[in-house]
Amino acid sequence: MQFNFNSSEPIYLQVAQQIEDAIFTGGFKEGEQIPSTTEISKEFHINPATVLKGMNQLVSRKLLEKHRGVGMFVAEGASNQITLNRQQNFYNKYVIGVVKEAVRLNINEEDLKKLIEQGYKSI
Template sequence: MNFHFDQSGPLYQQIADQLEEMIFTGIYREGEQVPSTTQLSQELHINPATVLKGMNQLVNRQLLEKRRGLGMFVAAGAQEKIMETRKEDFYHDYVQSLVAEARKLNINEAHLMNLIKRGYQNGSTED
């Protein structure tokens, strides 16, 4: 388990983001136990309250579930929830701005679709 921290945001958010990525990529599978707050805080040399705050974000998003006396487990459907959230984020973060820029350049929908197809065929985003 490799966590990497930087100055991009609060530690608890980075913990939540990285645990989410581990669930998404299948490092932690649905129904599987994730390391305890104590384990993570000791391994990462971070305050347990900080780790718990990050993990609770995932509990609130129903990606992790607490099992009394047992610990935290990846919730059923967690990977699919992450996928759907990321698809929606992709639309808002990339597609909307792509379409807006295409309109500024007078690129119509058909031409834009051809450019996207070309990008898939070439395996790159270069023109």
Template sequence: MQFSFDSSEPIYRQIADQIEETIVTGGFEEEEQIPSTTEISKEFHINPATVLKGMNMVVSKGLLEKRRGLGMFVTVGAREKILEEKRGAFYTDYVKSLVNEAKSLNISEEELIAQVRRGFAE
């Protein structure tokens, strides 16, 4: 995990994002225990309350579960939930913008698809 203390994005949000990214990339497997709040706060010199706030964001999405006395564990299906959310964001953040830009440049749907195929081929 790496955090940017100079970023405008709050540290707790960076923690949540990093945990999710680690789940997606397979760094944390389903039903695997993740490092504790204390471990993360000590390793990265972050207030434990900030770490907990980030972890709770991931818990509220159903990607982590708290097991009393044991810690936090990745839920079954967490990776697929994150990927589904990212696919939705990809459409909203990139595809819609791409289509709007193509329309403004008078690029037809067929031409745009051809360009996307070209991008995949390169």
């Protein structure tokens, strides 16, 4: 797990985000235990309470499961749920921004579509 923290968001949200990313990319497999709050806070010098807050956010979103006295585990179906979630947020998170920037750069709808097609081809 590699954390890159910035100052533009509360740390606990970033912790949640990074764990979510790790689950999404397969870094943490479903049913697997993830590192403890202590391990994470030691590694990145983050307050354990902050780490726990981030994890609890994922617990309430049913991506993580708390096993009392053992630790946190990736919930079954977490990866699918993240995909679903991200699909729902895709429009707000990316499309709006791209279109706004395109407008600023005088790229019209047709051209933007072409660029997107080009992007699909290059991957």
